[in-house]
Amino acid sequence: MGRMGEKVKSCLVNSNEVHMLLADKSNIPEACSYLQDELASKLCSLISSDERQTSGAFVLRYVFEVHGKEDVFIAVTARTKESAENQLPSVPSIVKKFPLAVFYEREIRDMFGIIADGNPDARPLVLHEHWSAGVYPLRKDFDIKTKVSRDTGKEYPFIKVEGEGICEIPVGPVHAGIIEPGHFRFSVLGENIINLETRLFYTHKGVEKLAETMKLDQALLLSERISGDESVANSLAYCQALEKIAHTSVPKRALQIRCICAEMERIYNHLGTLAGISTDVGFSYGSARLNILKERMMQLNSVISGSRLLFGVNRIGGVGIDLDAEKLAMIINTTQIVQEDFEKIISMLRTKSSVVDRLRNTGIISKKVAYDLGLVGVVARAAGLDVDTRRDHPYAAYPTVSVDTHHDTPQNLMEYKVNLEKRKGDALGRFELRVEEVIDSIRMIDELISDLYDDNILTTDTLRLEPYGYALGYAESHRGQTIHWVMVGQDCDSLFRYKIRTASFVNWPGIEQAVLSDIVPDFPIVNKSLDLSYSGNDL
Amino acid sequence: MICEEIIMSHKKDASGLRNSVDSGDSKHVQTKIMSDIMRDDVETIKDPVNGYTNSQEFRGSITLFDAIPHQDSLDKLCAAKAIETDGRNVRLDLGKCIMCGRCQQAAPDIFLIGSIFETPVKVRQDLIRLSGKLDSQGQKPYEQMGKELKEKTSKILRRSLAIREVDAGSCNGCEVEITALNNAIYDIERFGVHFVASPRHADVLLVTGPASRNMEIALRRTFEAMPDPRIVVAVGACACSGGIFGDTYATTGGIDKVLPVDIYVPGCPPTPQAILYGLLLAVDRIEASKING
Ligand code: SF4
Ligand code: SF4
Numbered sequence: 001m002g003r004m005g006e007k008v009k010s011c012l013v014n015s016n017e018v019h020m021l022l023a024d025k026s027n028i029p030e031a032c033s034y035l036q037d038e039l040a041s042k043l044c045s046l047i048s049s050d051e052r053q054t055s056g057a058f059v060l061r062y063v064f065e066v067h068g069k070e071d072v073f074i075a076v077t078a079r080t081k082e083s084a085e086n087q088l089p090s091v092p093s094i095v096k097k098f099p100l101a102v103f104y105e106r107e108i109r110d111m112f113g114i115i116a117d118g119n120p121d122a123r124p125l126v127l128h129e130h131w132s133a134g135v136y137p138l139r140k141d142f143d144i145k146t147k148v149s150r151d152t153g154k155e156y157p158f159i160k161v162e163g164e165g166i167c168e169i170p171v172g173p174v175h176a177g178i179i180e181p182g183h184f185r186f187s188v189l190g191e192n193i194i195n196l197e198t199r200l201f202y203t204h205k206g207v208e209k210l211a212e213t214m215k216l217d218q219a220l221l222l223s224e225r226i227s228g229d230e231s232v233a234n235s236l237a238y239c240q241a242l243e244k245i246a247h248t249s250v251p252k253r254a255l256q257i258r259c260i261c262a263e264m265e266r267i268y269n270h271l272g273t274l275a276g277i278s279t280d281v282g283f284s285y286g287s288a289r290l291n292i293l294k295e296r297m298m299q300l301n302s303v304i305s306g307s308r309l310l311f312g313v314n315r316i317g318g319v320g321i322d323l324d325a326e327k328l329a330m331i332i333n334t335t336q337i338v339q340e341d342f343e344k345i346i347s348m349l350r351t352k353s354s355v356v357d358r359l360r361n362t363g364i365i366s367k368k369v370a371y372d373l374g375l376v377g378v379v380a381r382a383a384g385l386d387v388d389t390r391r392d393h394p395y396a397a398y399p400t401v402s403v404d405t406h407h408d409t410p411q412n413l414m415e416y417k418v419n420l421e422k423r424k425g426d427a428l429g430r431f432e433l434r435v436e437e438v439i440d441s442i443r444m445i446d447e448l449i450s451d452l453y454d455d456n457i458l459t460t461d462t463l464r465l466e467p468y469g470y471a472l473g474y475a476e477s478h479r480g481q482t483i484h485w486v487m488v489g490q491d492c493d494s495l496f497r498y499k500i501r502t503a504s505f506v507n508w509p510g511i512e513q514a515v516l517s518d519i520v521p522d523f524p525i526v527n528k529s530l531d532l533s534y535s536g537n538d539l
Numbered sequence: 540m541i542c543e544e545i546i547m548s549h550k551k552d553a554s555g556l557r558n559s560v561d562s563g564d565s566k567h568v569q570t571k572i573m574s575d576i577m578r579d580d581v582e583t584i585k586d587p588v589n590g591y592t593n594s595q596e597f598r599g600s601i602t603l604f605d606a607i608p609h610q611d612s613l614d615k616l617c618a619a620k621a622i623e624t625d626g627r628n629v630r631l632d633l634g635k636c637i638m639c640g641r642c643q644q645a646a647p648d649i650f651l652i653g654s655i656f657e658t659p660v661k662v663r664q665d666l667i668r669l670s671g672k673l674d675s676q677g678q679k680p681y682e683q684m685g686k687e688l689k690e691k692t693s694k695i696l697r698r699s700l701a702i703r704e705v706d707a708g709s710c711n712g713c714e715v716e717i718t719a720l721n722n723a724i725y726d727i728e729r730f731g732v733h734f735v736a737s738p739r740h741a742d743v744l745l746v747t748g749p750a751s752r753n754m755e756i757a758l759r760r761t762f763e764a765m766p767d768p769r770i771v772v773a774v775g776a777c778a779c780s781g782g783i784f785g786d787t788y789a790t791t792g793g794i795d796k797v798l799p800v801d802i803y804v805p806g807c808p809p810t811p812q813a814i815l816y817g818l819l820l821a822v823d824r825i826e827a828s829k830i831n832g
Contacts, residue, residue: 128753137788146788148752173757176736178704178718180711181754202753203708206789218618221639225783228712228808272715291722292582298719299594306596306652309712309808312639535710538753 025078041066046104049497093118111138129154161187180534191519207539211498227536233477235314241473241486253455254318255397263441266478268297276528318458359428363514363526377480383425389476427529465492479503502536597654598638606648634666634779637807659804659817685730699731703741708751712808713775738764749781749790
């Protein structure tokens with residue numbers, strides 16, 4: 001740890017997590033910079049928790065993911081207190097070096113009342129302007145049932161773009177189609193978008209606070225509903241965090257079923273996104289065909305899990321569903337039929353200039369922007385970043401399947417690297433990547449099924465948790481990496497703190513960058529091609 | 540023929556898909572597509588009840604049996620707080636239930652999860668099930684429901700039924716199912732139902748989510764912008780009661796805390812069929828409000 005030596009009070013290692021407790025909170029920016037510059041790691045979450053009752057302070061954990069071959073997360077931990085009565089606790093901001101931290105810091109100010117000194121954006125994020133001041137929902141002394149009074153007359157100060165001929169177009173929160181709510185403020189010159197500001201958190205429903213009132217098994221059901229179409233990935237991340245705290249070994253068959261379902265989730269959602277893109281470019285035949293395939297996959301979901309959205313797949317210590325021979329055959333059959341049709345439809349879409357031309361060079365996110373904002377998933381890969389949680393931090397049964405055939409041989413790797421450099425990060429690139437991932441997922445499902453272990457689906461061990469034990473759980477959803485931090489409560493059957501950071505939370509800022517070279521009518525295409533969840537962001 | 544080959548080569552080598560066939564013999568491909576369209580089967584379902592849309596495993600509704608609970612922790616088990624017991628009787632609120640199936644696992648003698656979808660009701664109270672009173676709802680085929688809906692709408696409105704959808708804080712699961720109504724399989728437009736962009740054109744407001752506090756004002760405004768008669772349909776456990784998200788600092792605990800709700804569609808999420816059934820009830824409501832002036 002070189003020059004950080006004397007500034008670190010203690011260091012704790014827990015499986016693949018390293019926790020460094022800083023002697024003083026003033027060292028936060030330096031420690032974070034050190035991790036990014038010297039250890040090539042990237043900020044992937046900022047977790048705050050109110051531990052005043054147990055240790056007398058608020059604790060902040062800046063979680064970094066080490067890039068490269070090693071599967072390590074490093075958490076810089078610091079403590080902060082109210083220095084005097086009526087004064088909010090504070091920490092130094094890290095925004096200067098980490099632009100993506102601006103959202104984390106604003107979130108923590110809203111939810112905990114901890115000020116990040118030096119963060120230039122003092123506007124509220126989660127709690128909209130009508131919430132009265134001094135309300136900090138995630139503090140332990142805030143009762144979840146509190147009905148906060150509504151302040152009227154306040155307005156959210158959007159960034160003003162001024163100049164000759166510049167107009168503002170406000171859109172939302174209620175949109176024209178059947179989609180989730182959010183507000184978009186465009187500043188345009190003619191048709192060209194000069195600036196876009198997104199305003200989200202309309203669907204904020206207090207998920208993290210609610211989890212603190214639930215038993216572990218109930219919070220599992222909640223984790224499935226963080227974002228309905230991402231239920232397997234989010235509940236998987238949650239279960240894995242608990243299993244890590246308890247050092248539970250999950251039966252191999254259960255791990256494989258988790259992966260099968262996770263890939264089925266990826267398939268039906270990618271199909272939906274591709275169909276949506278096809279609708280937005282005005283090619284309804286393509287979207288009709290793709291939506292038929294999505295429906296087939298959802299019907300398959302319903303047969304194997306009893307829910308069309310795969311609710312109820314994961315359990316703490318295993319899975320809640322078993323796949324008998326009949327169901328396995330059904331999965332293989334359906335995915336095969338879907339793949340055949342899918343390939344036909346995609347080759348058709350590629351011959352349509354009305355599709356390809358609208359996607360090419362639309363909604364570009366450069367590699368630099370993707371890196372600086374810490375983007376994840378398809379969006380990051382399309383911009384040329386080589387990230388995939390399934391490979392970088394292997395979990396469940398992924399170590400036994402070839403997740404990533406590009407890294408098999410040196411030749412493949414070389415080719416892939418060249419290919420990555422060529423990626424433009426436009427909507428077409430994201431379209432193509434999703435196509436590729438659908439095919440890959442079907443192949444992985446085949447691999448998993450042909451190698452399915454005959455084993456239990458739930459661990460027989462009792463879950464041995466310790467009070468206030470904590471760990472990170474993570475998974476790669478169809479949107480990208482989702483990271484959950486779980487801290488168990490004192491009775492070992494409740495949660496003390498559940499911090500959820502979905503792929504959507506990190507990818508949303510990307511859209512403001514993506515549309516800058518575009519015209520207003522392209523916005524729906526860009527939005528769809530990024531496939532962002534509002535609920536997963538707003539929590 | 541060339542195009543057959545293109546497609547065949549794709550089948551053989553999935554990675555071939557990575558390279559665009561853009562430049563290929565697109566005219567041939569074009570012909571191929573046309574013939575492809577002509578050869579497409581009818582995908583739209585007539586009767587999904589006997590198909591596997593509602594698979595036996597699907598968790599769509601709960602039936603209560605009249606058995607004495609042998610454990611008193613039944614009510615604590617339910618994450619959605621849908622169960623209440625007083626030692627003898629069980630009271631189940633389908634409007635809150637998120638269909639997780641935990642109760643059936645714990646007490647199979649009392650709870651039976653089934654795949655029935657005709658669960659939507661007009662009065663919130665009708666979603667409460669008490670042990671001892673078996674509900675004997677049958678299932679109508681989807682096609683028949685749709686036809687009834689079409690007949691009613693054309694009779695009452697003399698035109699199609701226009702719906703405005705608003706997400707008031709859902710997890711997006713309910714949106715997935717509402718969107719599915721528009722796919723070629725359910726194809727709700729054939730029954731004269733269509734989704735409109737503006738509330739000013741809408742007869743029905745389809746709302747999902749627990750009415751999050753941050754959406755409350757936008758929801759009210761959307762409703763106010765609708766012309767009379769207007770019907771509000773609450774879709775999903777969240778909309779019916781707050782569902783798993785309940786009534787907290789960030790939610791209002793159900794759409795009926797904000798707007799007058801006419802139809803409740805329980806489920807988490809309800810199937811497309813259940814939502815269609817809810818719409819059928821909604822049309823009844825429109826009829827009633829016309830008569831009552
Ligand atoms: S199935 Fe419904 S009633 Fe039963 S435990 Fe789950 S939420 Fe509660
Ligand atoms: S009812 Fe269920 S699926 Fe629908 S929004 Fe609520 S949690 Fe999501």
